[in-house]
Amino acid sequence: MPSDLIIIGIYLALMFAAGIFFSRxxxxxxxxxxxxxxxxxxxxxxxVWATNIGFLHGYxxxxxxxxxxxxxxxxxxxxxGPFGYILTGLFFIAFYWRAGIFTVPGFLEKxxxxxxxVIYSIGWLIFFIITIAxxxxxxxxxxxxxxxxxxxxxxxxxTGVVGTYTLLGGxxxxxxxxxxxxxxxxxxxxxxxxxxxxMVGGFEGLTDILxxxxxxxxxxxxxxxxxHHPYGPGPWIILGQCFVVTIGWCAGHQxxxxxxxxxxxxYDSKLGYIVAGLPKTLGAFLYIVPMLAAPIIFAQRxxxxxxxxxxxxxxxxxxxxxxxxxxxxxxxxxxxxxSISGVLNSSSTIVIKDIYERFMVKGKPDHHYFVAGRWAxxxxxxxxxxxxxxxxxxxxxxxxxxxLLAILLGPFMAILILxxxxxxxxxxxxxxxxxxxxxxxxxxxxxxxxxxxFKISWWSFVVALVVTVVAxxxxxxxxxxxxxxxxxxxxxxxxxxxxxxxxAENNGTKVTQLPDIKxxxxxxxxxxxxxxxxxxxxxxVLLFFFG
Amino acid sequence: MxxxxxxLLLVQTAPAQEKFIDVRxxxxxxxxxxKDAVSENNWAxxxxxxxxxxxxxxNEVKPLIVEDNKTKxxxxxxxxxMNEVQEDLNKLGQLVQNKQSTEIESKVNAIIWGISHHxxxxxxxxxxxNVWDWVFGLGIGLGFCVFAVVAGLYLRRSYYRRYAxxxxx
Numbered sequence: 001m002p003s004d005l006i007i008i009g010i011y012l013a014l015m016f017a018a019g020i021f022f023s024r025x026x027x028x029x030x031x032x033x034x035x036x037x038x039x040x041x042x043x044x045x046x047x048v049w050a051t052n053i054g055f056l057h058g059y060x061x062x063x064x065x066x067x068x069x070x071x072x073x074x075x076x077x078x079x080x081g082p083f084g085y086i087l088t089g090l091f092f093i094a095f096y097w098r099a100g101i102f103t104v105p106g107f108l109e110k111x112x113x114x115x116x117x118v119i120y121s122i123g124w125l126i127f128f129i130i131t132i133a134x135x136x137x138x139x140x141x142x143x144x145x146x147x148x149x150x151x152x153x154x155x156x157x158x159t160g161v162v163g164t165y166t167l168l169g170g171x172x173x174x175x176x177x178x179x180x181x182x183x184x185x186x187x188x189x190x191x192x193x194x195x196x197x198x199m200v201g202g203f204e205g206l207t208d209i210l211x212x213x214x215x216x217x218x219x220x221x222x223x224x225x226x227x228h229h230p231y232g233p234g235p236w237i238i239l240g241q242c243f244v245v246t247i248g249w250c251a252g253h254q255x256x257x258x259x260x261x262x263x264x265x266x267y268d269s270k271l272g273y274i275v276a277g278l279p280k281t282l283g284a285f286l287y288i289v290p291m292l293a294a295p296i297i298f299a300q301r302x303x304x305x306x307x308x309x310x311x312x313x314x315x316x317x318x319x320x321x322x323x324x325x326x327x328x329x330x331x332x333x334x335x336x337x338x339s340i341s342g343v344l345n346s347s348s349t350i351v352i353k354d355i356y357e358r359f360m361v362k363g364k365p366d367h368h369y370f371v372a373g374r375w376a377x378x379x380x381x382x383x384x385x386x387x388x389x390x391x392x393x394x395x396x397x398x399x400x401x402x403x404l405l406a407i408l409l410g411p412f413m414a415i416l417i418l419x420x421x422x423x424x425x426x427x428x429x430x431x432x433x434x435x436x437x438x439x440x441x442x443x444x445x446x447x448x449x450x451x452x453x454f455k456i457s458w459w460s461f462v463v464a465l466v467v468t469v470v471a472x473x474x475x476x477x478x479x480x481x482x483x484x485x486x487x488x489x490x491x492x493x494x495x496x497x498x499x500x501x502x503x504a505e506n507n508g509t510k511v512t513q514l515p516d517i518k519x520x521x522x523x524x525x526x527x528x529x530x531x532x533x534x535x536x537x538x539x540x541v542l543l544f545f546f547g
Numbered sequence: 548m549x550x551x552x553x554x555l556l557l558v559q560t561a562p563a564q565e566k567f568i569d570v571r572x573x574x575x576x577x578x579x580x581x582k583d584a585v586s587e588n589n590w591a592x593x594x595x596x597x598x599x600x601x602x603x604x605x606n607e608v609k610p611l612i613v614e615d616n617k618t619k620x621x622x623x624x625x626x627x628x629m630n631e632v633q634e635d636l637n638k639l640g641q642l643v644q645n646k647q648s649t650e651i652e653s654k655v656n657a658i659i660w661g662i663s664h665h666x667x668x669x670x671x672x673x674x675x676x677n678v679w680d681w682v683f684g685l686g687i688g689l690g691f692c693v694f695a696v697v698a699g700l701y702l703r704r705s706y707y708r709r710y711a712x713x714x715x716x
Contacts, residue, residue, distance in 0.1 A: 068666050068668060069666070069667065069668040070668035072668075214669075216668075216669040217669060219668060220666070220668045220669060225668075295665070295666055298660060298663060299657075299660040300656065301656065302575075302578070302582065302652070302655050302656030302658075302659040302660065303659070303663075304576075304659050304662065304663050307568070308664060311664075
């Protein structure tokens with residue numbers, strides 16, 4: 001155990017030092033919030049995955065939910081990969097880039113005006129602060145269970161380390177740390193899968209014990225489960241999760257989008273996002289499959305597990321040898337830190353760019369906002385710390401998070417899709433639609449008592465979509481210059497216009513190359529289409545096998 | 548204000564649920580000590596640890612389950628397993644007193660698993676989709692796919708239509 005503690009101590013010290021090291025070149029808000037737009041695709045890939053996977057998304061909360069509900073939890077990894085990352089990478093990211101924005105709410109303002117920017121920013125800010133609190137709670141509880149560290153001091157140390165390197169180094173430090181953490185996580189957490197499956201006789205042995213010897217419901221191994229699940233029934237998973245939640249998450253979550261905006265080119269951004277679908281898919285084997293075997297190990301070895309969120313920690317504590325346990329904990333801690341760091345940086349970006357600079361203090365030098373960004377980071381850390389004890393009361397953290405996301409994502413997806421694909425959508429229409437969709441989601445959940453998250457997401461999406469369309473048709477058409485460059489149609493027209501100009505210059509000679517792809521084609525192994533197709537095939541094989 | 552809010556939040560933290568976790572953890576630790584003591588052939592220590600575990604069960608864990616079950620149904624799963632745990636505890640007590648080491652480990656493991664949180668997915672009944680789930684869920688889902696394809700084709704056509712127009716300039 002002391003050797004494990006030494007490994008963890010060295011790791012935290014290195015993270016702390018690296019953050020300070022990377023902070024030396026930060027001079028402006030673009031450096032701080034967008035890493036000076038310098039990150040290559042593989043950093044983006046690692047950072048996107050590491051931001052998404054932490055204590056909350058991934059090992060502890062997803063693992064805990066997998067223990068609670070079974071294989072259905074893998075849908076977050078197997079649907080999010082193809083539908084979320086690939087579709088966002090191919091269709092949405094380019095518009096964010098062209099709009100020259102720092103934040104997703106910034107894009108909404110360019111398309112729809114400032115009111116929706118404020119409403120959307122505040123919604124996500126609340127969600128982010130609760131997310132950080134949940135991450136801190138899960139991290140503190142994990143280290144308390146595993147190595148007996150006291151809860152609150154551990155939470156404060158974690159906050160200090162991640163707060164320092166994010167606060168000083170901004171997005172650049174966060175992305176570089178996340179890439180390192182991505183590697184540590186993969187190496188550190190992979191052995192558990194093989195150890196566990198070996199213990200229960202492989203996946204076949206696992207299903208045999210649970211289905212035939214324990215006589216549990218086959219639904220535990222279903223990716224499209226029964227309607228008694230909080231995620232089900234199956235058709236709603238396909239509908240709500242594929243089309244609303246995962247795309248909304250990938251295209252609307254500031255932490256995810258911000259990493260892409262920090263890329264050195266649009267191509268790096270797209271490629272990084274699409275390739276991140278692969279480790280995301282494989283993530284199910286790191287923390288979902290092991291948790292299906294966990295009940296057998298707990299029962300056979302007499303391991304006490306008090307609640308689902310604690311199950312993953314109890315499992316590794318009792319299975320891994322000293323030394324390896326330390327590496328494992330370092331891997332998990334890195335996952336948690338990278339997630340906290342990502343959300344922390346994004347929260348401060350929203351506070352400064354969407355609220356402070358936009359509505360409170362305008363026209364100051366860039367350095368003023370850069371310093372304010374650091375103060376915002378500090379304030380968000382304190383606010384999250386205050387919420388830790390509230391979050392701790394939730395019986396299952398995934399439940400808490402999904403409750404909030406069910407309200408946030410449906411209306412957002414509706415107005416985002418319409419923003420890009422229907423230029424007739426206007427400001428009053430989007431505002432009325434977004435508010436109606438959100439109000440409906442809250443009513444459906446809190447008053448009518450609907451507990452299936454994806455049903456709430458789907459119907460709030462439909463309500464927002466229909467209301468936005470109707471309200472837009474009943475009000476004035478937006479001015480063409482307001483939507484120029486921000487919609488799919490205008491994007492086509494811009495390309496056509498440029499081609500026509502080139503033809504005119506060439507006296508009508510046929511120009512076959514579109515202006516914005518007049519670049520050297522990447523080698524085959526960096527081709528977006530190949531990656532997207534390959535990942536989709538992997539997803540389909542997995543769904544076929546486990547569905 | 549900030550400090551007062553912090554203190555208030557921290558004080559609120561750990562009521563019944565936290566206590567329920569702590570007492571079960573203590574009981575599980577005592578039962579694990581029984582296993583360890585038996586493996587070292589230290590029967591006196593095993594009996595002492597067993598009595599401690601039994602006391603915690605009788606005075607802390609069981610009353611919490613019974614009381615809570617009357618009002619909130621929060622510990623429902625444990626209420627359903629109470630008799631099973633009680634029987635296993637009685638059997639374990641006999642085994643320890645008679646110094647019969649063969650079944651002790653399995654009994655201890657069964658009791659600890661009995662007071663642990665079990666996956667809720669274990670009890671989910673077989674698939675019972677109703678027709679509306681299929682109509683709304685898959686129907687609209689497939690409809691959405693068809694819509695996406697049609698919209699994509701429309702955009703493509705719009706592009707080429709405009710392309711052709713511009714060519715005639």
